[in-house]
Amino acid sequence: MFPLTAHHNAIERFAFEGALTTASFYLANMGLLNFKPFTSHTRAISHDIVLDLKVALPARKPRPQRPQRKAVHLPVEIIMHILEAGYFSDEFKPDDQLLRNCALVCRVWSGPAQKLLFRSVTLRDQLAFDSFKLAIDSSSDKGTMLADSVVRMRVVLDHNQPGHLSETSFARAVASCPKLYELGLFIYGRGPSGGCSGIGNDVRDSIVDSTLSRPSPSFSRNTLSRLRLGPRIAALQYGSSCADDEYLFQLLDVWPSVRSLEVRGVPPQLPATASISYSGALEELHMNFQSKPSTDFMNWLLQNSGRSMRILDLEREPSNDLLEHLVGRHASTLESLALPSCCSRESAAVVGQCEKLKEFRVEHSLGTPLVYKMLPEGIQHVALGVDRDTPLEAVLSMVKTRDELQVLTLQVWEGGLRHPAMPSLKMECAARGIELRITRDVRVFRTMIRGDPVPSVSFPRMKSLSNVQHMRAVSL
Template identity: 30%
Template sequence: MHLPTQPSRCYGLPIELVLEVLQEAQYHDLVPRYKWLKNYALVCRAWSPYAQQLLFAYVALLGGADHCKIFRKIVALSAARDPEHAAFLKSSICVLGMVIDHQPFYADIVHLCPNLRELHLSLYHGSFRPDVLRSLAEGGVRLKALRVKTYHYLPMFQLLSVLPSLEYLEVDCNSVLGNTLIIPPLYPPAWPLRHLRYSNLRRNTHLFLEWALSGPGAVARESLEVLEVVSPSFDPSTIATLGIAPTLRSLTLQRLFDSDDLTALTSLQEIAVVHPSGTPPTFRLLPAGVVHVALGAIPKTSGCATTVAGLAAYHERLGGSLRALTYNRKCDSSVDPPLMDVDMLYHFCAGRGIEFRLMDPPYGFYPGERVPLKPVRSFPRDLPMSSRRPLHAQGEELPWKTRRKATFARKIVNVASRAFGGTIPAMALAKP
């Protein structure tokens, strides 16, 4: 990537090291602080372009067409004053987020970003115009990752059919109007998908997976390593018929029933069950080689006992292959009753030398945390360190049994929760 001419060293340090320091220094407890980057850009001339590069790495235009018009105008004014610097800022954009309502502007924004690799879209309109779709196809050939939330099925299928280079795809259809999934006569490209995440809580919507894996030459079937499906009509036992069983290394499901046979997934190393409370999984038909299990909250003691018994049987049957257990559950000791489920899972892990990861809030990550889309090298995956996650050292009291002093933000959250009957994450009160 071209950078403006700057001294090769700054305060005795190579500028490459300065860039690495700035990249790490923009985060506070895993959450980016863009105001800090703005301040770093004002420190000195040597720092300025590198701080700006990080500041422009992710651009969010979440106000629809109005934000896109303003962004396009700013880029044009900057190019008129300093073409080289404007080109540098445009080349710094790697991740772009947009809310698409009116269409003519969005393809232009994509074309303004020559190094764009990841696109986050919210699709509010009913379909793409042919000229806009063609233009998006021309600008999207370099895209490696797409996160899309759609309110209508058709524009989602139209967009996916013209992006041939996707390796990471996240599709959220929970806001679609209407209950029927209609697949148009469009075919997916021969994309080399590594990671596919699909969420649709309506029934009879699992057919999207068959569509996504049916491209020319079935390249996606040979490359898919991570599959996350939250859909009530998806049957995990059909994974073998999808043709991805030999390559799949990580699987996330809404529920896992006793009859779900996963023994054909010979490469599986990680399994996550998002909502295990209704039918606690026993992992009876799990293949050998799984080293990491992740579970959602199991509030009933009897259900947790069933799950622990199933994990113990699996662990012993395969000679102790499990190395980590992640439990996604809120653990506010000042509000919750005794957390029997957490205790049971913790002692199961402690007695067998298994790493126990208690995640709060559910599903693992806080808003804004850096969770990069990249190939998974090994399992269990590294857990980002954060002071907001309870850690336990040998000989200490169990963290979920310790009454922690509430912060000012947490006090506001608790008051709002009691007033409105809901749960507001503390991060929702933080400034962006």
């Protein structure tokens, strides 16, 4: 038998040690106890706990495969309509950058975009000609198609620039485009032999012409022969920095088919070797000379145009005698007349002689209001510059009394929109169904009022791709 006291002491000791052990275990697992006096155990027990959070998902049912859709191919006609809608930029010029981007869309778009892109070509140097010649290679169908697409060409012959376009390359480029309708040729610089443009110095041409004396700059025989074998040019734009060259006279001799002529720069001097007169009959003439042209040159140029001249555009202020000579000579046939300004009663009287006038244009804002009273009943288009001092009351009166008037174009200069008569003019045009076109960009104004060099029964003439189709048909 154990003593009762001893028994109780043993039980109390066991209970006390057990409680300490249990408390030590909980505190240690809670991180609140890290010293040994509270536990009777010296061995640490480690626990590895692994949690599996993955949940088994039900197997996905296979989806039925959709039938592959076939690519939709637009007809070439629709693609052409889309590209033609964006052909002109806001300045009424071919948007070459847009057409280049469209040519990179896909093969189906490439052909129509390039065809539109080649309708108007500019050659400024020999490198540009080399690329152009490679593109219109007649040995391929694509090259032939691109060559047939060219209806406008602008050529710069500048001997002052390195790698300038040669005379031979110019002739080859023109001869390679059978449907070329409009050609612009601009010649600058002075060659080492005294020629203003430095052209005609090719080795081949110099051998052919070694025995010929060419005191005035002119095209070689080979160049003229190539040009004669090429297309019949109907519209020619020409500019030169030399007065004694013979280029213009040679070109008009090669192409009596020219009906629209634009000449600018230095007025040419009539050479001694020139024929009696230009054999062709001009329908429209645009002049922008730095000085007054000679009477001999004007008589030579317009000798056979007395009954055919319909459009006369003078970009620089003419003298009274020149205006009287040109307008008075063709007053019975003129349908369109453009002057820088019309400030005197004398000039207004000259305009009043044109009884068949359908279009009258002035760019400057200053002018005599008398000229708008002198315009005939059949006037269809009037274009003028407007500032705060322009006599718009006379224009407003003309709008009210000319039943044939269809379009009024305004080039707004400083203060033009704040003109007191501008609201009344807008309301009157709207009431009578007259189209009112307003621009602040003189470049856009000049492009809008000129149009394409094609025959027209109404004015203003427009720039459109339908005119290009007419150009292609005429060149056939």
